[in-house]
Amino acid sequence: MPAHHPMGDYLRARRELVQPADVGLAPTGGLRRVSGLRRSEVALVAGISTEYYVKLEQGQETRPTDQVLDALSRALRLDATAKSYLYALARLVDEPEHPVSAPTVERTRWLIDSWPMTPAIILDRHSDIVAVNSLMSILIDGYRVGRNAVVVLLTDPALRELYVDWEGLSKRTIGLFRSRVGLHADRRTEQLIAELTRDSARFRELWNRHDIAGMTEGTHPMVHPRVGALNLHYAHLPLVGSDDHTIFLYYAEPGTHSEKALAELATLS
Template sequence: MVDGQLGEFLRARREAVHPADVGLETGVRRRRVPGLRREEVALRSGISAEYYIRLEQGRERRPSPRVVAALARALLLDHAAEDYLRLLAGLSRDPQGRPLTTSADMAALVGSLAGTPAFAHDRVLEVIESNPLARALSPVFSPGVNLMRAVFLDSRLGELYLNLDEMRMRLVAYLRLQAAAPPQDPRLAPLVAELSDASPDFAALWARHDVTPASSGVNRIHHRLVGDFELRFERLCFAGSDDPVLVIYHAAPGTPGETALRELARLGAPLPSAQNPLDDIQSRQTSATSRQPASMVSE
């Protein structure tokens, strides 16, 4: 935190709140300060006026999460402004995990990308939305499937992804980065423990402590219906949030990938059920929830 930013932010937001907005009578006499007085903010926040003054003057720089939440209510901050206040106070952003994008909005957005495979996943790489072309490309991109379990616990994916080892490295490094970002997802430790127990390959990659945002890259694909081709992927985050993440696959014009996607869209069908790894992946995930996971691999 840059010295003075917390106090400057509090002062600016205090001055922007009209007393009538918080139910205070302004009377006929003109107020000497714009917005709220320091004492009024302190009273609305349930803290002493002296403590609030220290915050504005920069003599106190580490308010507790409770105080920050109270200040956000007193100053009528929206979610983005409250997150910014938390960052200025040295706290993690969005402690309650408020969804910044609703499931309905996400479903509409993913569904609108009809010409290219698109899906969204959460912080532990579980698919939450996907469009038909993504599912035609691979049933792994079906809602409810965890991508980490899929790439390590289903050997048949090696037939689909020619660069499976590279993709595994990227996904583990991406998950490692997510593990360090607050707030901690309670599903992460059981997932890491499960995969470490079930897959020596995952355990070895996790122990390397590689980290990467994996924001873009190339996957080489062998699809039994449309042949071999390459697709680029872009991982996009929404403003102010890393959950959910939108992943879009696309092909350069005139490439085999463009032809393959056009053919998949025409066929409009995923892999035949005999070759479909989805059922096995989902059955593994269902059984995993009934297991008591081992302790998380040492960081």
């Protein structure tokens, strides 16, 4: 198997998505053998030597300067999130594993259980579900302790029917998943990638693009089988004092149909 070089893999994937015209290069004659930019073209636009860029992709050079990273970000048309991810890949260091703070997670489980009108789950760094409150379990039946939220979203037909913009949500979720696990490859990450590659056509379509996304807050329109149309705001919050756990929650704007619908669902818990 080819060697795994996270930064090089990312650079290769991103240059394949950029066309010469995107960066102001004139088209060249003849058949192009690459789907995006050639290595030499990335190097030209970034103002570095082709030899140096090749070393970056092949993992022979692993400590580019901030100036080089900035130039590559411009050449590959990276947005702020993708640029930040490139910087993180370039500064990877081996970190010791820290045990999960069980009391922190347990207290947070008590907290979300006390929210009668706020569907919420607790996720670990792999998006494995470690806690679900009663309203979330009614809102989304597939979200259960021990399951993986990314796997559920991409493979459960009920969620494809639930989310109005499932296509956009699935793309952002895969980008968020990569941003969370791409810097900390481990056995669980490998298991999830293998499972999703096997079971999800959407994952196979998007994973190798190396898209990066952040989802801290926003709105998800839904059509729920029990209460109909919902327009719920969401928040994705870090859980301080834990091993990279997060809280994902939904809430409704006061006085709206969505608030009334959540209240109706809450009576079923």
